[in-house]
Amino acid sequence: MRLLRIAAAFFFLLFFLGGSAPAASFRPSEPSMDIASLRPGMKGHALTVISGREIVRFPVEIVSIIPKKGSPRNLIMVKASGPIIEKTGGIAAGMSGSPVYMNGKLIGAIGYGWNFSEHNLGLVTPLEDMVTIWDWPEKKITIPSVSAPSPDEEENGGEKKEKNRSGEKKTGEKTDEKKDGEETPPEKPEDTVKLSAYGELSPLFIDGVSQRAVSLLAGMLGENRPVPGGAFNGEIPVEMNPRLSPGEAITVLLAWGDVTIGSTGTLTATAKDGKFLAFAHPFLGRGAVNYPVARAYIHNVVPSLESPFKVGSPLRIFGTVTHDRPQGIGGRIGYFTPSLSATLNFTDTDRKTSGRKRFRFVPDPFLGAKLSSGIFTGLIDDLWGRKGQGTADVTVLIQGRGMGQGWTRKNMFFSDKDLAADALKEFSELLDIIFLNPFAEVYPFGVTLTAEFTEQPRLMFIEGLEVKGDSFKTGDTVDVEVLLRPYRKKQVKKTFKITIPKDADGICEIIVRGGGIDPLNQSAVIQGWKTIANFRQMFTEMSALETNNEVIIEFNYDKVVKKGKGEKNSEGPVSKEEQELLSEVKKRRLKDGTLQIFKSEFVVEGLLRKIIEVKPGDEKNDQTTQGQDETAEGEKE
Template identity: 70%
Template structure:
């Protein structure tokens, strides 16, 4: 047993199956002030990080409390001021989740603002709205939660916040309620999405997959994002929610709002992706700079250490647990540039989300290849996909070849995305922890082979006879070569029949039994058996095809067998039977096989002699 599988077994023993945690009330380690106690003109402060890891505070003033009928139910309009806000150009994307305190008590967190407007105005999602995300159950792996902060730490935090609130109140004048402003078309302060390590075009596609129009550069300081055990996190800390990490980094930066004694936290004050119960790693973040912008200022950050997991992604904000670490998808790319004879390896992790995981993983593989190959264009690739995980005792492997005259990386990884979708969304069992390895060789040369002719020794044969089929093939810009195969004519064949020579994947054999409703895939093992039966593009396939007749020869069906056994076969069963009875031959080549040719023959029952007449092309 190899090292990877030993690690998988160890993880399976250590990690209990995913289960739903019951909803429970969220009580933060700081005092709370409800929206019913807020009045215009009240002053306080907000906490955030604008450089490095240092939590700073800036003054805020209540402008109005805006009731709503959806989620969140209350939005609190504030006006921010002070030297920090002047330097950042206003409330910035990435300040999402920055806690706001009035009279030393938490009222909520900054979550919304306006583009191309006065960036000192923002909307706060109330604490009661944010805490309501914990009314939904989590889907977590049962491991012990992180230890809670001790009472001395909590008391010190509360004293510091109360003192800072009093300082922010000094020298400020109250405003009349006549100055209330009702906001129009407020937008959530989109937590800046950063993508690093893949090509720009795949980064843009990934951003679109995640519902974003754009992204900013950003990544970890090292190839791996380390784990920090027993981390102590404070309101106002900069955090990053990760979707991919390692040689590729995809995530979003925001701010931690509050932590409960049991290690649970709330943050962002708006959804990240809005996917409900999730398992996304959360890391400390380092803020490089807040970039001023007329549209909206934004933070540029990088993840430092993973400290826990986001388990709630709801309209009112995100929440999770410090000290809880979820299993992830481990991915490896082994890339060979055949033209330069250079080999490189890239490794990354992806969140275990079955509904975006396959597309995200395949997109990262494609973006890595774009950069490693240094081009987008024509060529030929050989790609091997290997999947290891729980329920796959020996793993599963598929090798295929691909050619494209315009975008080889996208063409080669399209099948990988589709196959991973099947694995991630299979109805039988979760396969986490999951390891995916893509081993591929890329060349700009067209490694193609064309089918140019089919020759038979005659055009009339007897049922049960073995026929020699000569196939003329030509590798790209090389001499034509001949290959001979034998096909056995079934004993029940008669009349006009067909010998078909084609490339793999061209008019392929399919799962007609499933399409027509005669059978279904019944278990996990059978699923992978059928995936293994799929044709590959480097196959040269020779088929004998005929219309099966009833026993009396007068129709297509027998009364005692209205649907033939052949029509009820799964693809793997069909191929196995036809290879055994000689009506199917498959030759694996080192080229992508192009072309399809048919030859019609006449089959007579019994042992009638073979015709010596010259062949004709059909």
């Protein structure tokens, strides 16, 4: 697509948001036992939640210690038993992170089970492997308040956050909103313990979007079998000064609000300094992250021949997952990650109905664009009540730090198959450019998508191009007649004026086309003559992109830098246009009359060309005009 051309200019430098906090060890707040002390036949118990929020225990027995190459270094095979396991049908998805104790000491947490097998058997990740996630540093960034970001807060905020402990109010943190916090650049996905013989026991759930969006988002997150789940009505509140216990049900969140995406598991252990461990396997395996984590309510455990699973809903956000590693997940209680806000204003013009949806999503620049785009698509599916052909009028408003009143783009889209998906492709690409820009942070960040959908094909076709005459002189103004036909309506005629430039010569062309069809592009960037130099310029170039509802008339001719008197030899035989950014090309050509743009209320289809011959104008008049121009320039100086 044309946006990929401009995107290439912005991806020369990939940047990481924030700095790295020093690695910190994890010391559980209860006694523990290392794997060297374990033997087959030892009996103990595990803690989990199977209904509501009540923590229950069930017996476990060590079957064997399985050595591994890689991380974790060992897995402990256990057999679960008792009435709880009989009721659930075995070890269930959602029990990942359930702490296991021998002789009253913590040895690790249940992390894996087998599908279509004996569900009483499971694999425990040893505690000594789980705590190693804290050998890696946390990568944090402090997000200043939108209203009053001070330089001191920007430079020292991360350090202030590091010093806080669970239950203490953070400096500059609002107690009723989850805006301040730290933001993490993603790392390369790490090798996870995901063998064909067994699977991870933390079920992903996606609620609030269409079924096709569920499949799309699940596939993007590497999960082929999301389970039913969801959230209670309204926002998920923040719980200040939380007190948590091993065995509690928790949910890691990627999106929440009118849409909820998360994974349910179990809290393994806490430390006195506010750190926690959970899951006993990776969530997405993205390394240092910033994902909200909430207490969960378990509706029930559903027995299944494939694998039993818990159905849960998030209750209150109590902290943030800052590590997503092969050995498990971990984070900080009482630290609340920043979130990005999104709003969809949708109108079905055929039924004259409208709706609004709001949600928040995690501040992951490498995941956010695809995640939010998939969510918007699923929301539109539900609000429109169909999937198929139609026309959309889409306006995107993006607001963030350093963006003043924000940036807006309006475009129209037609699809004969899947309007919601096709209309949001550009939106996803634009967000990618903004999230991954190498110039400046845009957090806090908010995006509003206003979409008007209709089943009607609001199309306009270019049917004719007429130019009176085949030969013209430089400096002439040419009347260009364009015949346009709105879909199944009467043909209309529009007349535009194109000016023949003074350096044109020989065979040239006049072209009329729909916006986005063989568009003007960032040739200066693609060929290496220029680059996008700053944050403001990035948005200028994004605003210069063509829209699908434009009728564009161009005069095209070969142009090179002519060497000779008054010309610099170092410029080389490259056209001026090839050395200009897209915004500069459009501005100059609109001014000199070689480009005309007409915005319509339709998606414009078609492209027509007309060949003309250009001859030199009156040389005397040209010299007189040149002299007048030089005199005017001298007076100006």
